[in-house]
Amino acid sequence: MTEIKGGRPHALTDAPFHYCPGCTHGIVHRLVAEAIDELGVEGRTVGVASVGCSVFTYNYFNCDMVQAPHGRAPAVATGIKRARPEAVVFTYQGDGDLAAIGTAETVHAATRGENIVAIFIDTAIYGMTGGQMAPTTLPGQVTQTTPYGRDVKTAGNPIRVCEMLSTLDGVALAQRVTVDCVKNVKAAKKAIKKAFQYQMEGKGYCIVEVVSTCPTNWGMAPTDALQWLRDNMLPYYPLGVYKDVGEGSQ
Amino acid sequence: MGEKVLMKGNEAIAEAAIAAGCRHFFGYPITPQTEVAAYMSKRMPKVGGVYLQGESEVASINMVLGAGAAGVRAMTSTSSPGISLMSEGISYMAGSDVPALIVNVQRGGPGLGGIQPSQADYFQATRSTGHGDFHLLVFAPSTVQETVDMISDAFDLADKYRMPAMILSDGMLGQMMEPVVLPDPKPVEQDKPWAAKGHNNERPHNVINSLYIQPQELEDLVRKRFEKYRTIMQNEQRAEEYLTEDADIIVVAYGASSRVSRSAVDKARAEGIKAGMIRPISLWPFPVKAVSKAADTAKAFLTVEMSMGQMVDDVRLVVAGRKPVEFYGRTGGMIPTPKEVYEQIVRINGGVC
Numbered sequence: 305m306t307e308i309k310g311g312r313p314h315a316l317t318d319a320p321f322h323y324c325p326g327c328t329h330g331i332v333h334r335l336v337a338e339a340i341d342e343l344g345v346e347g348r349t350v351g352v353a354s355v356g357c358s359v360f361t362y363n364y365f366n367c368d369m370v371q372a373p374h375g376r377a378p379a380v381a382t383g384i385k386r387a388r389p390e391a392v393v394f395t396y397q398g399d400g401d402l403a404a405i406g407t408a409e410t411v412h413a414a415t416r417g418e419n420i421v422a423i424f425i426d427t428a429i430y431g432m433t434g435g436q437m438a439p440t441t442l443p444g445q446v447t448q449t450t451p452y453g454r455d456v457k458t459a460g461n462p463i464r465v466c467e468m469l470s471t472l473d474g475v476a477l478a479q480r481v482t483v484d485c486v487k488n489v490k491a492a493k494k495a496i497k498k499a500f501q502y503q504m505e506g507k508g509y510c511i512v513e514v515v516s517t518c519p520t521n522w523g524m525a526p527t528d529a530l531q532w533l534r535d536n537m538l539p540y541y542p543l544g545v546y547k548d549v550g551e552g553s554q
Numbered sequence: 555m556g557e558k559v560l561m562k563g564n565e566a567i568a569e570a571a572i573a574a575g576c577r578h579f580f581g582y583p584i585t586p587q588t589e590v591a592a593y594m595s596k597r598m599p600k601v602g603g604v605y606l607q608g609e610s611e612v613a614s615i616n617m618v619l620g621a622g623a624a625g626v627r628a629m630t631s632t633s634s635p636g637i638s639l640m641s642e643g644i645s646y647m648a649g650s651d652v653p654a655l656i657v658n659v660q661r662g663g664p665g666l667g668g669i670q671p672s673q674a675d676y677f678q679a680t681r682s683t684g685h686g687d688f689h690l691l692v693f694a695p696s697t698v699q700e701t702v703d704m705i706s707d708a709f710d711l712a713d714k715y716r717m718p719a720m721i722l723s724d725g726m727l728g729q730m731m732e733p734v735v736l737p738d739p740k741p742v743e744q745d746k747p748w749a750a751k752g753h754n755n756e757r758p759h760n761v762i763n764s765l766y767i768q769p770q771e772l773e774d775l776v777r778k779r780f781e782k783y784r785t786i787m788q789n790e791q792r793a794e795e796y797l798t799e800d801a802d803i804i805v806v807a808y809g810a811s812s813r814v815s816r817s818a819v820d821k822a823r824a825e826g827i828k829a830g831m832i833r834p835i836s837l838w839p840f841p842v843k844a845v846s847k848a849a850d851t852a853k854a855f856l857t858v859e860m861s862m863g864q865m866v867d868d869v870r871l872v873v874a875g876r877k878p879v880e881f882y883g884r885t886g887g888m889i890p891t892p893k894e895v896y897e898q899i900v901r902i903n904g905g906v907c
Contacts, residue, residue, distance in 0.1 A: 317759075348752035350624065353763075362761045368750035370623045371763040373646045376616035379608065383620020383628065386604045387578055388751045391624070409616070412609035 313337035315346045319363045326519040326526025329357065329425065331483045332492070333364055336394070336423060339497040340367065343504070349392040350384050352377045354406075356398035357431040375406025378413035381420040392503060394421040400430050403439040403463045410469075417474025417508035421499040424465060424511055427518040428537060435521030439463045442540055447521075462540065466513050470546035476508035478546040482515040482538065484530045491543075507549055515541050556736045563698045564589035564631075564728040566736075567657055567721070568597060570705040571629055575740040576655065577603030578628040580617035582610055582636065585669045586725035587659035590631040611636040615643030615656075622647065622654040622718075623762040625749025627709050627742070629655035633725075634663050634675050637683065644718055645684025649764030651748075651779075653712035655705065656690075657721045659728040662887035670887025671725035671810055676864035679722050680838045687776050689783050691719035691790070692837040694808040698732035700835075706737050711790065713744055715782060722837060724860065726810040726889065786839055793841035794833040795848075797823065801830030803902050804848050806869050807858040808834045811890060815858045818895035827903050834865070845872040854902050855879040858895055860888070878902075 312318065315337035323329045340346050349367035353359050355374035362369035372380040377395035385393045402410050402424050413420065429447055430436040436449040440462050444453040454462075466478040477499050481492035492514060499510035515537050517529040524532060561569065568590050571579070579594040591607065598605035604621075608614030614630050621628035632640065637658050647654060660675050662668035679692045691711055695701035704721060712719040750760045766772035797819060798804055807815040812833040822829035832848060834841045849855075854877055857866040866881045873879050882898045884890045900906055 346753075347755040350750050350752060352620075359765060362763055366759050368753055368760045369762070370620065370750050371650065371761070371765055372619070373616065373642055376612070376619075376643065379613040379616035380620035380623070382606070382613075383578070383580065383617035383622070384624045384750070385620075386606060386617070387621040387624040387626040387628065391752050408609055409613050412613065 313341045315340040315366050317364055317366050321364065322360055324520040326517065326529060328483050328516040331489060332423065332425060332514050335493045335496050337365065338493060339500050342497065343500055345392045348390060352381045352395040354395060354397040354401040356401050358396050358398060358425065361396050375401050376409055377401065378406065378409040382413055382418050385418060385420055392500060394423060396423045398431065399426045399428065399438045399440040403465050414469050414509040415472040415474045419503050419506055420509060421503050422511040424513040425516045426513055427516045429518050429521045431518050431521055442536055464541060466511065466546040469511055474508050475547050476502045476549045477510035480513040480515065480541060480543050482533065482543060484533055558733045558735050560731055561698060561734050562589060562731050563701060564659065565593045566698045566702050566734050567631065567705060568593040569736060570702040571655065572597060572601055573737050573739050574627065574706040574709040575742045576627040576629050576709065577601065577742055578621045578626050580606050580608050580614040581630045581632060582608050582614050584633045584636045586661055586728050587631050587633045590657065611639035615640035618654045619643050619647050619652055622652040623749065624751045625746040631657035633659045633661045635666065637675060637678060641684035645686050645688065646764050647718045648688035649686060650762045651716040652762060653716050654718050655708055655712060656718055657723060660722065660724040668887040671860060671889060672887055673724055673809060673811060673860035674885060676837065676861060679720055689838050691717060692722055693835060694722045694837050695727060696809055696812045696833060699734045701727065702734050702736060715786060724810045790836055791839050791841045791843055792835035793844040794835060795844055796831040796833065798830035798832060798848055800828055802828040802853040803856060803899055804852040805829065805831040805856045805858055806845065807831065808837065811858045811860050814890050814892050815895050817892035818899060821892065821896045822899045825906050827899060827906065829899050840868045842872050845869060849873045849876045852877060856898055856902055857881050858890060859883045861885050
C-alpha cells in the first residue's frame with residue numbers, strides 16, 4: 305500500500321495558481337515542491353523563473369526566487385550557483401525559453417556541467433503569448449503562426465532537447481517524462497528528485513523534460529489534450545532516460 | 555594603502571575590483587578590454603574567487619544578474635558592442651534592483667566600428683542602456699589611479715542604492731600604464747537581507763523580480779525608484795573644476811578627452827586666455843551644479859568629446875541658453891590633439907589676447 309499524502313507541500317506557497325484549467329504546470333510545481341520538501345532543502349534552494357506562463361512561479365515556490373530574462377535562466381542560475389555553491393539551484397523553463405531564445409544559454413550551461421537542475425516544460429506551443437509556433441511544435445501542427453500546419457521545409461524541424469543535450473559531457477541526467485497518468489506522475493517525481501540529488505552530489509547539469517499539455521492554446525478539453533499528447537507528442541518525443549551518469553560523475 | 559605600482563589601466567580595473575571585495579567576474583572577450591578578463595582569470599583562482607567566461611555578453615550579464623541577486627559583488631567588463639548585447643540584462647537588473655559593476659572600455663562605433671578609443675557610448679550609458687525608465691550610476695575616470703578609486707566607490711554606491719553602476723572608460727585609459735596605489739581591501743560579504751541566497755528557514759522567501767503585471771503597481775514602483783534617483787542626483791554629482799573661477803571659456807570634457815583638453819587649457823592660459831575646464835566625473839548624475847555655477851561667470855563653453863557630440867546635450871540643458879555652448883569632437887577612434895582643442899579655444903576667444 306502506498307500512503308496517500310494530502311495537503312500542500314511546504315515548498316509551495318498558498319498563492320492560488322493562475323494556470324488555465326487542465327494545464328499540467330500545477331502537477332509539475334507540486335512534484336518539484338515535494339522533492340524539495342523530501343530532501344529538506346527549501347532553506348537553501350533558489351529557483352529561477354523564466355519568461356512565459358510559468359514566470360509567476362516566483363509567487364508559488366516558498367524558496368528564494370529570481371526572475372530571469374527570456375531564455376537566460378541557465379545563465380542567471382549559473383551566477384547564483386557560482387556565488388552560492390551551497391545553494392540548490394533550479395530553473396523552470398518552457399519550450400520557447402529553453403529551446404529557442406535560450407538555446408545558447410542552455411547548451412553552454414549543460415556542457416559546462418553547471419550544477420543546476422532544469423525543469424523543462426514542453427507543450428509544443430507558446431502559451432503566454434497565445435499559441436504561436438514553438439521550437440518543439442510538431443510537423444504539421446497548427447498554431448497561430450503555422451495556420452496551415454508546421455511545414456518543416458519552411459519553418460524548420462522540431463528540436464528533441466534531451467537527445468541533443470545527452471551528447472554533452474557536462475550533463476549528468478537527461479530524462480523525458482510526462483504527467484498524463486498516475487504511473488507517469490510517479491516516474492516524473494522520481495526523475496525530478498533524482499535531478500536535485502545529483503546536483504547536491506555535484507554530478508553536473510540535470511534536465512527533466514516534462515511533456516506537457518496546453519489545452520487552451522491547443523483548443524482542446526483537458527482530457528482530450530492528454531489523449532492528444534499520448535497520440536502525437538509521445539511518438540515524436542519518446543519518454544526515457546537519455547543520459548544518466550548514475551554513480552559516476554559527469 | 556599599498557605601495558605605488560605601475561599598472562595598465564585594464565589590469566588596474568581588475569585588481570581594484572578584487573580589492574573592493576569582488577570575487578565574481580563573468581565576461582566575454584572583446585578588444586580593447588580583454589586584459590581585464592585575462593587578468594581576472596589569473597587572479598581570481600588565487601583569491602578564492604570565480605572567473606567564468608560566458609558563451610556571450612548576453613549570458614555573461616545574466617550571470618552577473620544571478621550572482622548580484624544572490625548578494626555578492628559581481629562584475630563584468632566589455633567594450634561598446636558588448637554593452638549593446640548586455641542592455642537587456644542591465645534593464646532587468648535595474649528593474650529588479652540588483653547591484654553590480656559593469657565596465658565599458660569604449661571603442662569606435664556604430665556596428666563593429668573599430669577598436670580604437672572612443673566616447674561614443676555616452677548616450678547609451680546615460681540615456682538608454684536598455685528598455686524602460688531607469689538610470690545607471692555612470693562614472694568616467696581620466697587616470698588609472700582614478701579608475702582604481704572609482705571602482706571601489708562604484709561598488710559601494712551600487713550596493714547603497716541597489717542599482718547597477720557603470721565605469722565608462724575608453725581604449726586609451728584601458729591600454730595606458732600609470733603608477734597607482736591600490737586601496738585597502740574591503741570585505742567580500744556585505745549585509746544584503748534582500749538577496750536570494752536561500753532563506754535558511756529564517757525568513758519569508760525573497761523574490762528578485764522585475765515583472766509587475768498591474769500597471770498601477772509598476773508605475774508606483776518606478777516612481778519610487780525615481781525618488782531614489784532624485785536623491786542620487788542631489789548627493790552624488792562629481793566633477794573636477796580646473797581653473798574655472800575666473801575663466802571666460804570653459805571646456806567641458808571627461809575621460810580621455812579631458813586629458814587632451816587640460817593641455818589645451820594650460821597652453822591657452824600661457825597665452826593669456828582665461829580658459830578653464832570642468833571635468834565631469836559622474837556622467838549620471840551629470841554634474842549640474844558645477845556647470846550651472848560656471849554658466850553664471852563664464853562667457854562661453856566648449857564641449858570636447860571623442861564622438862559627434864553627445865554630452866554636449868547635457869551641457870546645453872544645464873546652460874539653458876545663458877551662454878553659447880560650442881562643440882568640438884573627433885570620432886571613429888580618432889583622438890583630438892591638444893593643438894586642435896587649443897585652436898578652438900582661441901577661435902571662441904576671438905583670437906589670442
